[in-house]
Amino acid sequence: MEQIIDIQHLNKSYGTHEVLRDINFSVNKGEVVSIIGSSGSGKSTLLRCINLLEKASGGQIFYHGKNILDNNHNVADYRKHLGMVFQQFNLFNNHNVLKNCVVGQVKVLKRSKEEAEKMAMHYLKVVGMDKYINAKPKQLSGGQKQRVAIARALSMSPDVMLFDEPTSALDPEMVGEVLKVMKDLANSGQTMIIVTHEMEFAKEVSDRVIFMDKGVIAEEGGPDQIFHNPTQIRTREFLKRTLVTQPS
Numbered sequence: 001m002e003q004i005i006d007i008q009h010l011n012k013s014y015g016t017h018e019v020l021r022d023i024n025f026s027v028n029k030g031e032v033v034s035i036i037g038s039s040g041s042g043k044s045t046l047l048r049c050i051n052l053l054e055k056a057s058g059g060q061i062f063y064h065g066k067n068i069l070d071n072n073h074n075v076a077d078y079r080k081h082l083g084m085v086f087q088q089f090n091l092f093n094n095h096n097v098l099k100n101c102v103v104g105q106v107k108v109l110k111r112s113k114e115e116a117e118k119m120a121m122h123y124l125k126v127v128g129m130d131k132y133i134n135a136k137p138k139q140l141s142g143g144q145k146q147r148v149a150i151a152r153a154l155s156m157s158p159d160v161m162l163f164d165e166p167t168s169a170l171d172p173e174m175v176g177e178v179l180k181v182m183k184d185l186a187n188s189g190q191t192m193i194i195v196t197h198e199m200e201f202a203k204e205v206s207d208r209v210i211f212m213d214k215g216v217i218a219e220e221g222g223p224d225q226i227f228h229n230p231t232q233i234r235t236r237e238f239l240k241r242t243l244v245t246q247p248s
């Protein structure tokens with residue numbers, strides 16, 4: 001199996017506060033890996049270290065076998081291969097939906113406007129937002145904005161998609177439409193790393209689940225292992241608090 005990302009002994013501290021301690025895991029091509037855990041356990045920080053929005057304090061992140069934390073590594077080139085979806089959408093409010101999905105392709109990937117628009121239209125259709133190309137973000141619901149954000153990230157032809165709690169800022173009735181898009185994406189073979197509080201979703205779509213607790217990986221395994229047979233007391237306690245349906 002082709003390994004895309006391999007994280008070894010990753011640490012992150014803010015001053016004396018150790019937020020991530022000795023994190024080790026890898027992601028293979030086509031895998032969907034969900035990161036779950038209580039608030040403050042370090043999930044978002046881990047994702048932000050992977051896409052270099054935060055600088056790790058120690059350890060290595062290998063991308064296709066090359067350590068991207070090595071000073072000589074081309075950061076911009078690495079970032080091109082990652083698609084990021086944030087809790088707060090981060091759309092350009094002054095641009096319409098189509099332009100939101102086009103600018104990055106033209107600026108970063110140097111695609112022609114025509115090529116970029118074709119790509120954007122394809123993914124806007126995939127997420128069911130092709131009817132809204134002229135709308136500005138403020139005219140859209142949260143769920144619609146997040147679907148545009150997903151289309152924008154996909155338009156960059158990423159190797160890996162990173163999702164940082166993509167449904168946490170949504171009204172409950174809009175969570176489903178975003179999860180559906182993500183589920184279809186997972187089924188299409190897209191490699192994905194997802195930080196989420198949606199336990200039922202994580203259970204359903206993930207090939208592997210990483211349970212974080214106080215900055216360490218407390219448990220890692222297939223969804224059956226994590227959700228149906230959580231061996232560790234803290235995982236069991238966490239799931240009891242967060243799962244609607246209790247694991248058997």
Ligand SMILES: Nc1ncnc2c1ncn2[C@@H]1O[C@H](COP(=O)(O)OP(=O)(O)OP(=O)(O)O)[C@@H](O)[C@H]1O
Nearest residue numbers: 014017019037038039040041042043044045046165
């Ligand atoms: N920029 C920062 N400066 C200082 N401390 C930070 C910073 N960012 C995060 N932290 C701390 O790091 C810890 C982990 O935060 P992080 O946001 O990664 O947790 P999380 O598991 O994603 O939580 P949540 O589920 O609430 O989003 C927390 O104690 C947080 O206060």
